[in-house]
Amino acid sequence: MMNPATFASYACVPNRTRGRRLPEEESRTRSVFQRDRDRIIHSGAFRKLQYKTQVFVYHEGDYYRTRLTHSVEVAQIARSISRQLQLNEDLAEAVALAHDLGHTPFGHAGEDALKESMEGHGGFDHNEQTFRILTLLEERYAAFDGLNLTWETLEGVAKHNGPVTNPRDSLKTFCREFDLELDSHASMEAQVAALADDIAYVNHDLADGLRAQLFTIDELLDLPMLGRLFHQVRESHPRIDEGRLVHEVIRRLIDAMVNDLLQETKRRLEDHAPDSADAVRAQSGPLVAFSEQMRKDIETLRSFLFQRMYRHYQVNRITSKARRVLKQLFQVYLDEPNCLPHDWQSKLDISASQSQRARIVADYVAGMTDRYALESHETLFNPYIRL
Known part of the structure; x- marks a missing residue:
């Protein structure tokens, strides 16, 4: 670990941290x-x-x-x-x-x-x-x-x-x-x-x-x-x-x-x-x-x-397609949450409001990679893809 003496006076020094929300035993x-x-x-x-x-x-x-x-x-x-x-x-x-x-x-x-x-x-x-x-x-x-x-x-x-x-x-x-x-x-x-x-x-x-x-x-x-x-x-x-x-x-x-x-x-x-x-x-x-x-x-x-x-225009074509893919994925999962993976379905309380459900769907969709989003869209919207 860096010697605190090498830090400027205005730097954040590890041994003067304000800590973590939940206290833990720190590493040696x-x-x-x-x-x-x-x-x-x-x-x-x-x-x-x-x-x-x-x-x-x-x-x-x-x-x-x-x-x-x-x-x-x-x-x-x-x-x-x-x-x-x-x-x-x-x-x-x-x-x-x-x-x-x-x-x-x-x-x-x-x-x-x-x-x-x-x-x-x-x-x-x-x-x-x-x-x-x-x-x-x-x-x-x-x-x-x-x-x-x-x-x-x-x-x-x-x-x-x-x-x-x-x-x-x-x-x-x-x-x-x-x-x-x-x-x-x-x-x-x-x-x-x-x-x-x-x-x-x-x-x-x-x-x-x-x-x-x-x-x-x-x-x-x-x-x-x-x-x-x-x-x-x-x-x-x-x-x-x-x-x-x-x-x-x-x-x-x-x-x-x-x-x-x-x-x-x-x-x-x-x-x-x-x-x-x-x-x-x-x-x-x-x-x-x-x-x-x-x-x-x-x-x-x-x-x-x-x-x-x-x-x-070439980038606009990509972004136009990307917006449609994500908006359609979001709407399907919001309207039909049983299409979400089981671990994400378990986060949905039956008493949750529409906005609470939307937040969970947004968390799921935002966490996708480009590849997974495209594959998920293909699975949900292409009738010739095997499920």
Whole structure:
């Protein structure tokens, strides 16, 4: 375990954790945050991320990122940044690995489908779903539901995008018993994980979009940073092939974003001089941040991806199909709960309201992988498939 003396004063130190909702005897060989990370990695929801996609459906190519590879990339970037800032790498990694557990199959298209299906039943949000998985839906341990993670990890998952002003039911109910102080900012480690997520997804979506031929290198040359980086690499390596060229540019772009974040964060730390993790939480704004210019540049890249990738007609066809699949699955299971697996049927109390039944169906459908959702839809809707 890392020596507490090596942590900055504003880091979350394991021996000063606020503990777990249900007290446990802690490990002799792992810190509390290492243990949280390991529980997340061994969860069923984490394994399913292998077959949950960001933009492309799982069978479209082995090289496209999945939710699992994305989470690993986020964790790697978060650890690297945390080491430079003398933060708790294990906590940053735990938050990074957990942040996407609540995503539905088929990425944002799947989430849109469940949002529409859950209208009038409390709604659906992937961040709340992540929290439900971590605190309720994982059934692995004899003594409790969920993973019984530390206060700091749960806080980081709940607040990694900032204070939560209008918490949904699951988070609100949990906080009555184990207050995560939703109106304050999260730890430095959680803030790092949030921006590591931004760095990872912008860069890997650029790479995946080029691989899928949704846009070309020439179309990227006028975008912030990219034109200069492509020119630099081609000048240094004039005979480089396109595959290596793209990888080298993406590598340098990630490096530029990380270095900018480190410089801006160190500047803010000097200005505000927090002397504890709680002092970080009490700030009026985040301390981990990009410079204003980098923030604008990243927003320009996002806008390009939105127009040229996420709204490309080929992607629209995929997302249209995905929405129909999930909405139809949801409706069948809500109308005919006897079609659910037995262990999920057992969760349905005969006195449950329609909204309570809808929540259980949403939990089941959200937990599907792309592949399982397509297979389930085929089984239920294709009359020529053997049952």
